[in-house]
Amino acid sequence: MQVKTQKDEIETYLSDASNMAGGSAEKLFLPENVDEIAEILKDADAAGTAVTVSGARTGTVGGAIPYGGVVVSLEKLNKIRSIDKTALFAIVEPGVILADLQSAIDNEGLFYPPDPTEWSCQIGGTVATNASGARSFKYGATRRFVRRLTVVLASGEIIDLIRGETVSDASGQIAVRTRGGREITARVPTYDRPNVRKNVSGYYNTQPLDAIDIFIGSEGTLGVIAEIELELRPKPEGFFSGIVFFQSGSQLLSFVDEAMARSFAAREAAEQRSATDIDASLLEYFDGNALRFIAEKFPEAPADAAGAIFFEQETTAANEDEMLERWNELLERHGADLDRSWFTTTEQDRERMRAFRHALPVAVNERITRYKQKKVGTDMAVPDENFAGFLRFYDAILSASGIDHVIFGHIGDRHLHANLLPKDDGEAEKARHIYGRCVAQAIMLGGTVSAEHGIGKLKRKYLSAMMGERYLNEMAELKRAFDPNGILGRGNMFEEKYLD
Secondary structure, three states, rough: EEEEEOOHHHHHOOOOOOOOOOEEEEEEEEEEOOHHHHHHHHHHHHHHEEEEEEOOOOOOOOOOEEEEOOOEEEEOOOOOEEEEEEOEEEEEOOOOOOHHHHHHHHHHHEEOOOOOOOOOHHHHHHHHHHHHHHHHHHOOOHHHHHHEEEEEEEOOOEEEEEOOOOOOOOOOEEEEEEOOOEEEEEOOEEEEEEEOOOOOOOOOOOOOOOOHHHOOOOOOOOOOEEEEEEEEEOOOOEEEEEEEEEHHHHHHHHHOOOHEEEEHHHHHHOOOOOOOOOEEEEEEEEEHHHHHHEEEEOOOEEEEEEEEEEEEEEOOOOOOOHHHHHHHHHHHHHOOOOOOOOEEHHHHHHHHHHHHHHHHHHHHHHHHHOOOOOOOOOEEOOOOOHHHHHHHHHHHHHHHHHHEEEEEEEEEHOEEEEEEEOOOEEEEHHHHHHHHHHHHHHHHHHOOOOOOOOOOOOOOOHHHHHHHHHHHHHHHHHHHOOOOOEEEEOOOOHHHHHHH
């Protein structure tokens, strides 16, 4: 195990994609196995030293930034231990890069659906944040694919969690046993979860609650994930993909509504082995500003379009022609600009469509770097019935601001990212005020303050506005059960005062 103490050796580990400033740490540990993680945490717990877990640092909410204490980087736990083609699972260490896992699985003719934008992230980070992405419209977030976890607690004790083995009782109590035989009991928080398709605001709770789900999405505050077993799927035979442009926002939304409804109906029918209709695996949105924003890299995108939808449909040799016909009929009915839209069934062209989707966040970051400012990007989701109104709210408030902005994201999950790009300090202050108004509007509409990026340190006050004191205290009670001295992920999710 390497231990680094020199400032220049630690510097890289004091920031993440949030660009929060002021990170500091006394030491950096790079363990290579679960026992070394346990040793680090046991010593830190005894000394009351704060521990920040570091993955690939692709997070946007400051969760990996330490403010004192030590950093534990999991980059050397980077082995894909096994891929089982028959039983359809993979066992990996937390430092495995998602792109490497996807490549290894693809080579085996298998499929791992979670598809966050940053494939440079580590698998442990995707579990710690319950990462999702474009394909969550069909497949859900990472949680759905986690079958087993090995977790090291703050005390250095190790727990093995297998989905379905340990669940909460009728009173909301849950008991977890360590490898050493000690039983830890905790109470499941009682807050109602927003009726949205994606939500990573606070600890996951449901009744009954599987113990493994306590740690998925806990943002490094309850334990350090040391090994993961992931469910896999057979690789689809093929895909039909399209980036479709619309001249009317109302036609675009009506197209999305019907595509969603038919996809949900097809999935229900598939359970009875009778699916014959379209079933999108992803539905992604780009507003007109977004299309104009990336025109330098993709000049073939029509500059006069009101917006675009990127969709994907899994196909087989038997149904490909029928699916293409059904999508074409749907698009025609809703007035899509078919002559200028793009369609493909080939892997090469599909990768270009993925590049189109990923080019926008890159272009946003390039522009904001040129301004020497920080982008202000939303991550809220609202219930289906309130989505159209929330999008109108976004359009109105952003257009009135006069600040450069783009709106894009996971429209099939009713979850879009509005990015404001201030040119100077005055616009930056104005953008932060607008962000606060968007948070308030999302909460008022029964939504969540974070659909996929998490809370980290940046969004604690917004989680507080959404949850209130009572439920933050219930979250703190759950944390104390697994981390009594509060050493893990200090400052993530809620302020330290809740742990006093």
